[in-house]
Amino acid sequence: MTDDDSPDRSGDDEFQELLRNLLGGGAAGFDPAQLEGLSRMGVDPAMLQQIMAQLQHAFTSGGGAADGIDWSAAKTQALHLANKDGLSITTGTKHDFDQAFSLATLWLSEATTISDLAAPPQAITRGQWVEQTLPVWQELAEPVADSIAGALTSALDEQTPEEMRQLVAGAGTFMRRVGGSLFAAQLGGVIGRLSLEVVSGGDVGIPVMPDGVAAILPQNFADFSRDLDVTDDQLALYLGTRELAHARLFRHARWLRLxxxxxxxxxxxxIHVDTGALEELASRFDPSSPEELKAAIESGALLPQRTPAQDAALTRLENLLATIEGWVDVVTSDATGRLPAAAKIAEAVRRRRAVGGPAEQAMASLVGLELRPRRLREAAAMWRAVTDAVGIEARDSLWDYPDLMPAAEDIDDPQALIARLQARARGEEPARDAFDEALDELLAQAAQDPADAAGPGATNTPAAPEDPGSPENPGTPEDPRPV
Structure with a gap:
C-alpha cells in the first residue's frame, strides 16, 4: 500500500466501521467522533450527523408495531402543522356553532327518518381533528407504507455487492423502519396540511371521525366563508346540517364504515412501488440535497400506473362515495330549504368536493388514491327521484342492510330501483335474478339424488329392520316374551 492510497483506504475503513456499528449494533455502538474522519470523503460531518440521528431513531424505535413502522412520526408532523398558528376556539364561537347545530338537528329530523346522534356535535380545533382522524388515515395508508418499506428492503438485497453482504446482513428490518418512518413523516405532513383545509368531519367523504361524532372546524370555516357572498349564520346552518346528515348515516348503517x-x-x-424509478432515484441521490427524494414520494413518482384490477376497485369506490354523498346532498337540501342561500352554498360544496384542495391532491399523490365522488350529481338525481316516488321512509330503508343499498346500475337507471321499492310496498315478491336461479338449481340437485351426497356405493334401498330372533329362526336369540 502506498502513501497515496492510505487516506482513501482509511476513509473507506472508517465508513465501513460506521455502517457496522449502525446496522449491526444499533445506536449503542455508534461513535459520533467517527464522523469527523469522513470529511476526507467529501461528506459534511454536520449533515451526516443529522441523517444518522434520524436513522438511529428509526432503527431503535420500532414504532411499537411488528412491521417496525413508526407512526408516531406522522402524528408529530401532523400536529406540528395543525397547531402552528396556535389558534383556539373562543367561547362565543363555540356558542354560535352550538346554536347552529341545534337548529340543524330540528330541520334534519323533518328530512330523514334516520335517528339523531347520541353524542352532541362539536366545534373542534385543527389539532383535535388530527388526533381523532389519524387512526383511520394510518389504516388507509398502511398498505402503501408496507410496499415502500418492502421495496427498500428488496433494493438493499439486490443492489448490495457480494463482498458487502456480510456487512449488511440482518439490515432488512432496519431498512423497513427507515422506509416506513420516511413515509409516515410524509403522511403526517399531508394530514397536517389537510387539517388546514377541512371544514367538517365528513368533508373528505369517508368516515375519518369516530363513530357517531359530528364536528366543525371554526378555524377553517372563516376561510371557506370568505369566498362566498353569504352570511356566516346561513353557512353555519348549512354545513352543520350536512355534517349531521353524514354522521347520522354512518351511525345508522354501522356496516357502511367497514x-x-x-x-x-x-x-x-x-399498490406496489416502481422499483425501476426507485433504483434510478437512488443512483443519483445526493444525501446533502434530499429534496428530490421527498418530492418523489409526495408526487407519487414512485407509484406505477394503476392496474386494471385497481381501476375496477377505484370505480367501485367512487360509485360508493357518490351514493353516500348523493344521499347527504338531497337530505341536506330538503332540510335547509328555508335558507335563502342554500342553493348557492350547495353548489360551492359540490364544486369543492369535485376539485379538492391542495392537501387532498397531495394525499392522492402519496397513496395513489383520489377520494372523489365523480358521480355525485347523478347519484343525487337518483336519490331525488327515489324520494319523490316512494317517500322519505322507503328511501332511508335502503340503508338498513348492505344488500338493499343502491348499486352503480341504479345510479344509471333510477326507475328500476323505484319499481322494486314500489313492488315491495305492495307486498309483491321481488323479481328473480341470476343468483336466485343458481341457488334454486343447487338446491334441486341436492334434493334429486341424496345418494350422491352419501358417497360412492350408497344405495336408495331402505335398511331392513333388525330381526329380534325366534324359536323358528335358529341361530338367533330366542324370543324373550312369555308364553
Whole structure:
C-alpha cells in the first residue's frame, strides 16, 4: 500500500466501521467522533450527523408495531402543522356553532327518518381533528407504507455487492423502519396540511371521525366563508346540517364504515412501488440535497400506473362515495330549504368536493388514491327521484342492510330501483335474478339424488329392520316374551 492510497483506504475503513456499528449494533455502538474522519470523503460531518440521528431513531424505535413502522412520526408532523398558528376556539364561537347545530338537528329530523346522534356535535380545533382522524388515515395508508418499506428492503438485497453482504446482513428490518418512518413523516405532513383545509368531519367523504361524532372546524370555516357572498349564520346552518346528515348515516348503517374502509384498503393493497424509478432515484441521490427524494414520494413518482384490477376497485369506490354523498346532498337540501342561500352554498360544496384542495391532491399523490365522488350529481338525481316516488321512509330503508343499498346500475337507471321499492310496498315478491336461479338449481340437485351426497356405493334401498330372533329362526336369540 502506498502513501497515496492510505487516506482513501482509511476513509473507506472508517465508513465501513460506521455502517457496522449502525446496522449491526444499533445506536449503542455508534461513535459520533467517527464522523469527523469522513470529511476526507467529501461528506459534511454536520449533515451526516443529522441523517444518522434520524436513522438511529428509526432503527431503535420500532414504532411499537411488528412491521417496525413508526407512526408516531406522522402524528408529530401532523400536529406540528395543525397547531402552528396556535389558534383556539373562543367561547362565543363555540356558542354560535352550538346554536347552529341545534337548529340543524330540528330541520334534519323533518328530512330523514334516520335517528339523531347520541353524542352532541362539536366545534373542534385543527389539532383535535388530527388526533381523532389519524387512526383511520394510518389504516388507509398502511398498505402503501408496507410496499415502500418492502421495496427498500428488496433494493438493499439486490443492489448490495457480494463482498458487502456480510456487512449488511440482518439490515432488512432496519431498512423497513427507515422506509416506513420516511413515509409516515410524509403522511403526517399531508394530514397536517389537510387539517388546514377541512371544514367538517365528513368533508373528505369517508368516515375519518369516530363513530357517531359530528364536528366543525371554526378555524377553517372563516376561510371557506370568505369566498362566498353569504352570511356566516346561513353557512353555519348549512354545513352543520350536512355534517349531521353524514354522521347520522354512518351511525345508522354501522356496516357502511367497514364497507368504505375495506374498499379503500382493497385498492391500496394493489399498490406496489416502481422499483425501476426507485433504483434510478437512488443512483443519483445526493444525501446533502434530499429534496428530490421527498418530492418523489409526495408526487407519487414512485407509484406505477394503476392496474386494471385497481381501476375496477377505484370505480367501485367512487360509485360508493357518490351514493353516500348523493344521499347527504338531497337530505341536506330538503332540510335547509328555508335558507335563502342554500342553493348557492350547495353548489360551492359540490364544486369543492369535485376539485379538492391542495392537501387532498397531495394525499392522492402519496397513496395513489383520489377520494372523489365523480358521480355525485347523478347519484343525487337518483336519490331525488327515489324520494319523490316512494317517500322519505322507503328511501332511508335502503340503508338498513348492505344488500338493499343502491348499486352503480341504479345510479344509471333510477326507475328500476323505484319499481322494486314500489313492488315491495305492495307486498309483491321481488323479481328473480341470476343468483336466485343458481341457488334454486343447487338446491334441486341436492334434493334429486341424496345418494350422491352419501358417497360412492350408497344405495336408495331402505335398511331392513333388525330381526329380534325366534324359536323358528335358529341361530338367533330366542324370543324373550312369555308364553
Amino acid at each position: 364497507h368504505v374502509i375495506s374498499q379503500v384498503t382493497e385498492f391500496a393493497r394493489g
